[in-house]
Amino acid sequence: MKVFITGTDTDIGKTLISSWICLHTGYTYFKPIQTGNTMTVDSAIVERLASAKILPEIYSYSQPLAPHLAAKLDNSFIDISLIKLPEEEVVIEGAGGLMVPLNEKQMMVDLMKQLQIPVILVASSKLGTINHTLLSLEALRIRNIPVLGVILNGDYDCNNKEAIEFFGKTRVLACFPKILHVSRDALFKVKLTKELRAIFQV
Numbered sequence: 001m002k003v004f005i006t007g008t009d010t011d012i013g014k015t016l017i018s019s020w021i022c023l024h025t026g027y028t029y030f031k032p033i034q035t036g037n038t039m040t041v042d043s044a045i046v047e048r049l050a051s052a053k054i055l056p057e058i059y060s061y062s063q064p065l066a067p068h069l070a071a072k073l074d075n076s077f078i079d080i081s082l083i084k085l086p087e088e089e090v091v092i093e094g095a096g097g098l099m100v101p102l103n104e105k106q107m108m109v110d111l112m113k114q115l116q117i118p119v120i121l122v123a124s125s126k127l128g129t130i131n132h133t134l135l136s137l138e139a140l141r142i143r144n145i146p147v148l149g150v151i152l153n154g155d156y157d158c159n160n161k162e163a164i165e166f167f168g169k170t171r172v173l174a175c176f177p178k179i180l181h182v183s184r185d186a187l188f189k190v191k192l193t194k195e196l197r198a199i200f201q202v
C-alpha cells in the first residue's frame with residue numbers, strides 16, 4: 001500500500017499522524033517537498049517518533065513558506081515530474097493543504113493526481129472543520145483522486161464526525177486524541193483503529 005497524507009491546512013497534524021501510522025505499520029516515510037529546513041524538518045520528527053525509514057526530500061527550502069515562494073527565494077523551481085513513487089510501502093506527506101502552489105502552474109493536489117495513490121485527509125476535530133474538510137474532499141473528488149477517509153486530530157467531537165461522514169460521503173478512519181507530550185511511547189499507546197489496520201494490512 002502507498003498512501004498520500006494530506007491535510008485541510010498546514011499545522012493540522014499530518015506529521016503526527018504520519019508518525020503514528022509509520023510507528024504501528026513499519027512503513028517508510030517520504031516528504032518530497034519540505035519548506036523551512038533551518039530548524040527541525042518533518043522527516044527528522046518522523047524518524048525520531050517512529051524510527052521509520054526515511055526517504056530523502058526531493059525539494060527542501062530554507063524559508064517556511066508556500067513551496068512556490070520558498071523555491072523562488074532559494075532560486076529554485078519545483079518540477080513535479082521529478083517526484084517518483086517509491087517502490088516500497090510508503091506514507092507520503094504533502095506540505096500544507098491541497099491547493100498550496102508548487103510553481104506557477106501546479107498545486108499539491110496535482111502532485112497527488114500524478115502519483116496516483118489514494119489519499120487520507122487529516123483534519124482538526126474542532127469547530128470549523130466541517131467546512132474545511134468538505135471543501136478539501138470536493139477538490140479531491142472533482143479530480144478523481146481516491147479518498148480512503150479522514151482522520152480527525154484533537155478532542156473527540158462526535159457531531160463533527162457524523163457530519164463529515166454524512167455530507168462528505170466518506171469514513172472517519174480514526175479520531176486521534178489530543179496528546180500533551182508527544183513521544184514515541186505516547187504514540188505507541190494510541191492503537192490503530194480497525195479501519196486503519198485494514199488499509200495498512202497490519
Ligand SMILES: C[C@@H]1NC(=O)N[C@@H]1CCCCCC(=O)O
Pocket residue numbers: 010033034035036063064065066067094095096097099100
Ligand atoms: C512551513 C511548512 N513547511 C512545510 O513543509 N509545509 C508548510 C508550508 C505550508 C504552506 C501553506 C501555504 C498556504 O496554504 O497558505
